[in-house]
Amino acid sequence: MSESVYVGIDVAKDTFCVAATPDLVCTTLPNTPQGHRQLCQRFHHQPVARIVVEATGGYERAVVAELLAAELPVVVVNPRQVREFARGMGQWAKTDPIDARLLATFAQIVNPTPKTHATPQTEALTELVRRRRQLSDLHTQETNRMEVIRHPKVKKSIQKLVRTMDDQIAQIDALIRGHIEVDDNFRNKDRILQSVPGVGPQTSAMLIAALPELGKLNRREIAALAGVAPWDRKSGKYDGRAHIFGGRKDVRCALYMAAFSACRCNPTLHAFAQRLKQQGKAYKVVQTACMRKLLTTLNVMMRNQTLWTPKLT
Numbered sequence: 434m435s436e437s438v439y440v441g442i443d444v445a446k447d448t449f450c451v452a453a454t455p456d457l458v459c460t461t462l463p464n465t466p467q468g469h470r471q472l473c474q475r476f477h478h479q480p481v482a483r484i485v486v487e488a489t490g491g492y493e494r495a496v497v498a499e500l501l502a503a504e505l506p507v508v509v510v511n512p513r514q515v516r517e518f519a520r521g522m523g524q525w526a527k528t529d530p531i532d533a534r535l536l537a538t539f540a541q542i543v544n545p546t547p548k549t550h551a552t553p554q555t556e557a558l559t560e561l562v563r564r565r566r567q568l569s570d571l572h573t574q575e576t577n578r579m580e581v582i583r584h585p586k587v588k589k590s591i592q593k594l595v596r597t598m599d600d601q602i603a604q605i606d607a608l609i610r611g612h613i614e615v616d617d618n619f620r621n622k623d624r625i626l627q628s629v630p631g632v633g634p635q636t637s638a639m640l641i642a643a644l645p646e647l648g649k650l651n652r653r654e655i656a657a658l659a660g661v662a663p664w665d666r667k668s669g670k671y672d673g674r675a676h677i678f679g680g681r682k683d684v685r686c687a688l689y690m691a692a693f694s695a696c697r698c699n700p701t702l703h704a705f706a707q708r709l710k711q712q713g714k715a716y717k718v719v720q721t722a723c724m725r726k727l728l729t730t731l732n733v734m735m736r737n738q739t740l741w742t743p744k745l746t
Contacts, residue, residue, distance in 0.1 A: 437482035441536025442472075443529045444486060444493040451475075452533035454541055459530040464492065469499035481505055483547065485540040487512050487532070498556075506547040508540070515539055555642065558612045558619070562642040565605045565635070566683055572598045609638050621738075626731060628740040631695025631702065639687040640731070648735025655732045660685045661725040677721055685724070692723040701743045702727060 436455065443450045444464060451472060452459045462468035476484070484500060484507040486493050493509060500507040515532075518539050524531070551559070572595060579591045613619040619641055626637040640647055646658060656662035660680015695702045702723055709719045734741060 436480070438476070438479050439482055439537050439541040440476065440484040441533045441538070441540060442484065442486045442493075442496065443532040443536060444489050444496060445529065446492050448529075449496060450529040450533040452530070452537045454537055457534045457537055459533050461529070464496065466495075466499075469496050472496065473499055473503040473505065476505060477503060483508060483540040483544060485510055485536045485545065487515055487536060501551075508545045508547055510536075510539070510545060518543070551645075554612065554616050554619070555645065558609065558638070559642040561605055561609050561612065562638050563683070565602060565609065566639075566686075568598055568602050568605065572602065606634075610634065613638065613641070622735065625734050625738065625740060629695070629727070629731065629734070630699040630741070631697075631727070632691050632731070633694070636687045636691040639683060643681055643687075644684050647732055650732070652729040652732060656725050656728060658684075659688060659724075659728055661688065661721060661728060663721075688724040688728055689720070692720060692727050695727055696720075696723055 438453050440451065440453045447464055448461050449464050449468070449472075450459050450461050453476075462471055484505055486497055486500075486507060486509050488509050488511060497507055497509055515536065519525070519527075519535055522535075522538070524535060575591050575595050575598070579588055579595070582588045582591060613623050622641050623634075623637050626632050626640060627634065644655075644659065647655065650658065653662060658680060660682070661677055662680075663677060666674065692702070696706045697703065705726060706719050706723050709722055714722070730741075733739075
């Protein structure tokens with residue numbers, strides 16, 4: 434029986450470096466459709482157990498899409514996770530071949546869960562939601578900048594840019610709604626999510642695009658994935674406060690705004706927040722607890738395919 438092969442791919446803008454067990458010899462290929470096809474052909478008939486690719490700001494998306502299309506078990510991992518793994522292995526040097534070999538070793542030892550094949554509709558919605566988030570952040574930056582500007586021509590320039598971004602955001606919102614409305618699965622998810630007071634169209638679209646695991650994991654797993662799970666900090670006599678850490682930033686930001694709104698318009702979540710405040714909990718603790726409670730409620734609703742009722746929260 435052939436030994437399982439574990440592959441590490443370090444992706445740059447123009448090239449990517451590939452290393453595979455057991456010999457970990459590195460090969461550099463162009464980050465082009467031709468290079469992607471060569472990669473898939475190389476491993477198509479091999480017993481590949483895992484292919485690990487480090488997230489590199491989007492340069493990895495094309496090669497990952499090609500690997501998924503070839504039904505190869507590819508995983509995109511957080512660079513920080515790999516860097517901590519390297520430190521644990523005593524590896525401080527960093528070059529493309531070293532990183533590729535490190536990723537292959539990471540694949541063999543950690544054996545992370547393979548990435549599911551996103552549909553073209555999901556990928557399109559994800560890009561639209563991500564673009565809306567970028568425009569919203571830029572809009573906030575420019576609006577804040579305008580408050581301290583005194584030169585009239587500079588202020589006029591900012592106002593013009595803000596109006597342009599308003600138009601762009603409105604166009605993106607229309608495209609997002611169109612994508613959701615024409616897809617039965619998206620439309621059903623959107624109907625369930627927006628049935629909760631406090632969850633609007635923007636939060637719903639973000640959760641559909643960026644958290645497809647919603648309804649498929651247990652409450653602890655989904656909270657950890659979104660970055661709203663408290664992690665203990667205890668050692669010997671030291672008993673520190675639990676903190677949230679990691680998770681998907683875009684999802685967490687969407688949950689923050691939704692929970693902020695729900696604490697005012699959702700009677701059940703409002704009562705939950707008031708109870709925590711009466712116990713003397715800090716504002717951030719209350720807000721995080723409300724985010725987690727909202728998320729776990731949405732998780733149950735998606736799993737059971739039910740609309741919101743006060744008893745669920």
